[in-house]
Amino acid sequence: MTxxxxxxxxxxxxSSAPVLDDAGAAAQRQLAVLGARSRHWQRTRRLSFVLLxxxxxxxxxxxxxxxxxxxxxxxxxxxxxxxxAQGTALVYLAIVGAYAAGVHHFDRRYARELGPxxxxxxxxxxxxxx
Amino acid sequence: xxxxxxxFARLSRHYLYFTGCFGAFLLALAILxxxxxxxxxIGYLFMFATIVLYAAIGVFSRTSNVSEYYVAGxxxxxxxxxxxxxxxxxxxxxxISLAGGLYLRGFDGLAYIMGWTGGYCLVALxxxxxxxxxxxxxxxxxxAARYAGGAGGRGTPVRLMAVxxxxxxxxxxVVAQIYAVGLIASRFxxxxxxxGIFLGLASILVCSFLGGMRAITWTQVAQYIIIxxxxxxxxxxxxxxxxxxxxxxxxxxxVLPKLAAREAQLASDPKELAVRAIFTQRxxxxxxxxxxxxxxxxxxxxxxxxxxxxxxxxxxxxxxIRATERRLAAYPKTADEAARLWADLQAANLARALPPEPHAxxxxxxxxxxxxxxxxxxxxxxxxxxxxxxxxxxxxxRSYTTPSVRETRVSVFxxxxxxxxxxxxxxxxxxxxxxxxxxxxxxxxxxHLPNWVSYWASVDKQNPLIAIADxxxxxxxxLAEIAIDGDVLVLATPEIGGLPYVISGLVAAGGLAAALSTxxxxxxxxxxxxxxxxxxxxxxxxxxxxxxxxxxxLLLLAVAFSAAxxxxxxxxxxxxxxxxxxxxxGSTLFPALVLGVFWKRANHIGALAGMVxxxxxxxxxxxxxxxILGGSAAxxxxxxxxxxxxxxxxxxxxxxxxxxxxxxxxPDALSNSFIDHIRAPE
Numbered sequence: 047m048t049x050x051x052x053x054x055x056x057x058x059x060x061s062s063a064p065v066l067d068d069a070g071a072a073a074q075r076q077l078a079v080l081g082a083r084s085r086h087w088q089r090t091r092r093l094s095f096v097l098l099x100x101x102x103x104x105x106x107x108x109x110x111x112x113x114x115x116x117x118x119x120x121x122x123x124x125x126x127x128x129x130x131a132q133g134t135a136l137v138y139l140a141i142v143g144a145y146a147a148g149v150h151h152f153d154r155r156y157a158r159e160l161g162p163x164x165x166x167x168x169x170x171x172x173x174x175x176x
Numbered sequence: 177x178x179x180x181x182x183x184f185a186r187l188s189r190h191y192l193y194f195t196g197c198f199g200a201f202l203l204a205l206a207i208l209x210x211x212x213x214x215x216x217x218i219g220y221l222f223m224f225a226t227i228v229l230y231a232a233i234g235v236f237s238r239t240s241n242v243s244e245y246y247v248a249g250x251x252x253x254x255x256x257x258x259x260x261x262x263x264x265x266x267x268x269x270x271x272i273s274l275a276g277g278l279y280l281r282g283f284d285g286l287a288y289i290m291g292w293t294g295g296y297c298l299v300a301l302x303x304x305x306x307x308x309x310x311x312x313x314x315x316x317x318x319x320a321a322r323y324a325g326g327a328g329g330r331g332t333p334v335r336l337m338a339v340x341x342x343x344x345x346x347x348x349x350v351v352a353q354i355y356a357v358g359l360i361a362s363r364f365x366x367x368x369x370x371x372g373i374f375l376g377l378a379s380i381l382v383c384s385f386l387g388g389m390r391a392i393t394w395t396q397v398a399q400y401i402i403i404x405x406x407x408x409x410x411x412x413x414x415x416x417x418x419x420x421x422x423x424x425x426x427x428x429x430x431v432l433p434k435l436a437a438r439e440a441q442l443a444s445d446p447k448e449l450a451v452r453a454i455f456t457q458r459x460x461x462x463x464x465x466x467x468x469x470x471x472x473x474x475x476x477x478x479x480x481x482x483x484x485x486x487x488x489x490x491x492x493x494x495x496x497i498r499a500t501e502r503r504l505a506a507y508p509k510t511a512d513e514a515a516r517l518w519a520d521l522q523a524a525n526l527a528r529a530l531p532p533e534p535h536a537x538x539x540x541x542x543x544x545x546x547x548x549x550x551x552x553x554x555x556x557x558x559x560x561x562x563x564x565x566x567x568x569x570x571x572x573x574r575s576y577t578t579p580s581v582r583e584t585r586v587s588v589f590x591x592x593x594x595x596x597x598x599x600x601x602x603x604x605x606x607x608x609x610x611x612x613x614x615x616x617x618x619x620x621x622x623x624h625l626p627n628w629v630s631y632w633a634s635v636d637k638q639n640p641l642i643a644i645a646d647x648x649x650x651x652x653x654x655l656a657e658i659a660i661d662g663d664v665l666v667l668a669t670p671e672i673g674g675l676p677y678v679i680s681g682l683v684a685a686g687g688l689a690a691a692l693s694t695x696x697x698x699x700x701x702x703x704x705x706x707x708x709x710x711x712x713x714x715x716x717x718x719x720x721x722x723x724x725x726x727x728x729x730l731l732l733l734a735v736a737f738s739a740a741x742x743x744x745x746x747x748x749x750x751x752x753x754x755x756x757x758x759x760x761x762g763s764t765l766f767p768a769l770v771l772g773v774f775w776k777r778a779n780h781i782g783a784l785a786g787m788v789x790x791x792x793x794x795x796x797x798x799x800x801x802x803x804i805l806g807g808s809a810a811x812x813x814x815x816x817x818x819x820x821x822x823x824x825x826x827x828x829x830x831x832x833x834x835x836x837x838x839x840x841x842x843p844d845a846l847s848n849s850f851i852d853h854i855r856a857p858e
Contacts, residue, residue: 087855091774094301101297105290105562109555112283112538113547122429127536130286131603132425135293139592142300146585149305153582153857 078160086156093148097141104137180579184253195401201225206678215677219364222681226402226688227379230395234383237391242721245388245728246313246704247576252393254583258590260393261574263400263693265292265595267349268356269754270602271403271690275669276662278606282535284550285606287557289599291758293592294558295565298770300588303566304575306773308584309854313576314701315342315569315765316709322772322850325780334768334780335709337787341764342569342705345757346698347739352754353695354743357688363635363667364684370744376692377740384696384736385729389577392696399689404597406686410669410679411601414608417673424604432536435611442614442655443531451647451656455529462522470511480504532655535610549815560822564758567765570694570701581858609665612672618655622646625653628671632664642668699739703732752804755819759798763790763825767833775834776851782837790829797821 108115112126120128205218243249252260270292278285310318316338320331354373361372383391412422419427442448465472484500508514533540539554541547565571578584617626625644632641641664647657667687670679707728712719719727767786771778800811802818816823 083852083856086857090855097297097301101294101301105294105558106555109290109551109558112551116536116538120429122433124432124536126538127283127286127432128429130283130290130538132600134290135596135600138294138297139589139596141297142589142592145301146582146589149585150582156857 082156082159085159086152089152089155090149093145093152097145101138101141104134108134180253183251184255187253187256191397191401194398195405198402198405202678202682205681206676209676209678216366218677218681219366219684222685223361223365223375223688226685227375229398230379230692231382233395233398234386234391237394238386239388239390240722240725242725244390245725246708248388248390248393250311250577250579252577252579254578254587255590256393256397257574257578257583257587259400259594260396261571261587261591262594262598263396263403263689264570264574264697265591265694266400266403266598266690267694268353268360268687268691270598271407272356272360272666272687273663275602275605275609276660276665278603279610279665280660280662282533283538284554286603287554288561289603291558291561292565293595293599295562296588296592296595298562298566299571299575300585300592302770302773303572304584304588305581306854307572307575308578308581309856309858311576313708314704315572315769316705317713319765319768319772319783320709320713322847323768323778323780323783324847324850325784330713331780332714334783334787335713337784338765338768339705339709341761341787341791343702345568345761345764346570346702347735348753348757350695350698350702350735350739351743351747353691353698354740355746356691357695358743360684360687360691364681369746373740373744376688376695377736380692380695380699381733381736384700385732388725388728389573389700392700393577395696396693399693400594402689403686403693404594406682406689407598407666408601410673410675410683411605411608413675413679414612414669414673415604418608418611424601424608428604428607431607431611435535435607435614438611438614439532439534442618445654447648447650447652448531448654448656451654452529452531454647455525455656459522459525459529462518462525466515466518466522469515473508473511473514476514477504477507480507528656528659535607552814553817553820556816556820556823560759560762560820560826563762563766563822563826564760567761567769568758569705569761569765570697572769573701573704574697605666605669609669609672613658613660614655617658618653620653622651622653626671628668631671632668695739699732699736702735703728706731706735753802756798756802756821759794759820759822759825760791762822763794763829766790766826767829771830771833773851773854775837776848777837777842778833779837779840779843779847781840782833782835785836786829786833789832790825793828794821794825797824 108126108129112130115126115129116124118125123131205213205221209218239245241249274285274288277288307315307318310321312318312321316335319338320335322331323334324331325333354376357376358369358373361367361375362369365372367375383395408424411424415424415427416422419430421427421430465476480500480503484497484504487496487500508517539547539550541550575584575587578587617629620626622644629642629644633643635641639661640659641661643659644653644657646653648654667680667683670677670683707724711727711731712724764787767790768778768783771786772783797813798807798818798821799805800807801809801821803809805818807818812818813824
């Protein structure tokens with residue numbers, strides 16, 4: 047078991063990267079990690095907000111305009127019934143899938159940005175790509 | 177990496193064997209039934225075989241290692257974690273009552289389908305990956321680490337508040353699950369209700385007591401497979417019967433127009449109108465009696481007394497005397513009680529005097545305003561269920577069990593996928609059973625009622641699951657003469673579709689699996705909150721790991737027995753409040769969880785204030801509007817039903833959290849680096 051069991055693990059400062067030759071290189075390395083992390087977080091956050099907006103729109107529109115949409119029909123279903131019973135749920139599944147795929151993509155980009163010989167954060171992320 | 181693949185392959189092999197064996201078991205029972213094995217034996221065999229199976233998995237996965245006990249060693253592959261979470265999620269209510277709810281409520285019922293699936297978007301995007309990156313054991317753990325304040329900066333106040341919310345929410349929920357276990361066991365095997373409860377309890381305990389999260393996970397995967405098979409077989413059968421297509425999700429589009437045509441026909445059928453007119457008359461009679469209170473109460477009592485006298489004087493049969501005495505005993509004791517009882521009866525009769533609502537039409541109502549109100553309630557309920565889903569501790573807890581953050585994200589996808597396999601066929605089942613009943617049962621003769629009607633009518637004498645009375649005495653069943661309880665729908669589907677009794681037993685086993693899997697997860701959530709968060713983190717931080725696991729197991733026993741005790745009392749009020757648990761969970765935990773990740777400025781005092789006020793607003797609204805809690809519909813804001821109290825609670829909790837955080841000191845550097853850590857990629 048490599049899991050920390052007891053007290054709350056202190057957040058890993060970036061300086062816990064492997065010891066480097068001299069102080070200057072270490073500082074540079076730290077900056078690179080911090081920069082890559084913040085870009086990764088910005089991408090993740092943007093993706094989350096876009097997908098959440100989609101989630102909200104799908105939910106709200108299919109309910110709020112249900113009476114108007116009921117006039118349309120899709121393979122025998124009134125459109126609003128189809129959306130509430132299946133359509134939005136499938137959109138939700140797509141949202142969760144897109145998020146998992148998107149952030150996985152960001153993780154790989156993060157590992158690439160740190161380049162070869164990256165710190166342990168980079169290694170784990172790359173090690174997990176199948 | 178290679179080890180993980182080998183593990184995955186081994187697990188897949190095990191569960192494929194399991195599915196094969198289960199199929200063989202079904203086949204063997206089907207053959208035995210053909211040979212004339214009595215029904216009750218099939219019921220027994222299903223109950224005991226599945227319960228023994230769950231217990232056996234528990235025994236094989238027993239452990240006393242802390243990490244194994246609390247988070248299954250964080251080795252559960254995404255696909256299997258998804259299956260286990262789906263079983264955790266699909267409760268007795270989803271399996272048994274949801275299809276019935278859709279049958280009775282038509283379009284309105286779909287709010288549950290949307291709400292209970294859409295919540296996973298919030299879980300996936302806002303909470304689960306960050307919990308996994310944090311990599312501890314419980315939800316209160318996360319909140320206490322993020323909002324580290326209070327004595328020694330250990331976040332104890334926030335932790336205790338979160339523990340309180342976890343317990344209140346999960347306990348209401350677990351009581352309902354155990355109640356369902358008792359019901360299913362007693363209906364299918366004829367054992368007493370409380371015996372049924374303790375049978376179910378035994379299997380829950382062997383499993384979670386011995387192996388904690390690890391045993392629960394592997395049992396839940398098996399339970400999911402049983403749930404899926406049990407739900408899909410009868411639904412596909414009905415689908416093939418009514419739409420010539422065994423894929424219910426695709427096929428019921430063809431049944432909907434036929435159902436709509438039949439509904440229109442029944443709405444204006446003269447015999448239906450006659451039955452509804454009789455119900456209107458009955459309602460009017462009650463209205464008259466209520467108006468004439470208290471004289472009418474006195475007169476009614478005297479009538480019965482006089483009748484009793486008459487029966488006794490003419491030395492009527494003992495049965496007649498008993499019947500009259502029972503009527504006297506059931507008669508309201510006071511004029512006030514009579515007013516309440518008669519008002520209920522008036523409402524019930526009025527409800528049955530209404531024409532059936534078209535199933536697929538959204539928000540039917542006499543005028544635009546009432547229709548709008550139904551739409552708003554639908555929206556409010558959808559959002560409450562979603563926010564509640566994203567704050568239920570027993571679901572969130574499962575995101576700790578995967579090997580990596582990436583696998584957690586994938587695991588939420590699989591969870592939703594496996595939930596949808598069942599959920600997308602629930603509306604299909606409701607439509608097809610409705611079509612079956614509207615076309616086959618309605619219009620048939622009373623002398624030739626199908627067997628399932630008489631069987632399910634006699635199962636529970638006090639609250640019959642289905643009651644058909646010849647109101648207009650024409651010998652033919654009218655739709656308005658059928659009173660059906662939603663719960664019977666799934667349980668009776670195999671018989672409605674004309675399937676052998678084996679499938680009925682399978683459905684019962686599926687319902688049992690749904691209830692047991694959810695109860696397992698909930699009990700573990702409660703006992704972990706008590707043992708890990710209260711005992712280890714607050715009372716005795718120096719406790720050895722051995723002691724922590726032992727305490728956790730003892731607490732699990734205690735919680736399980738108290739839940740079973742409460743369930744055996746058949747508490748109607750608790751059962752009707754289960755839906756409210758979602759609002760309560762959302763209002764209390766959701767703002768603190770989400771803002772904790774996405775807003776660095778949120779601090780300890782803000783979180784406490786937010787949790788308290790979310791909880792308070794939600795509880796206040798329920799107390800003021802829920803009839804069971806002594807409120808009334810008059811206290812509603814914007815005509816929103818009490819079950820959706822979360823639409824006020826969550827924004828209130830968010831607003832207070834933000835306001836109080838901004839008014840008090842910003843969190844320190846430690847808290848900032850904590851947030852950076854959970855946001856950072858692995």
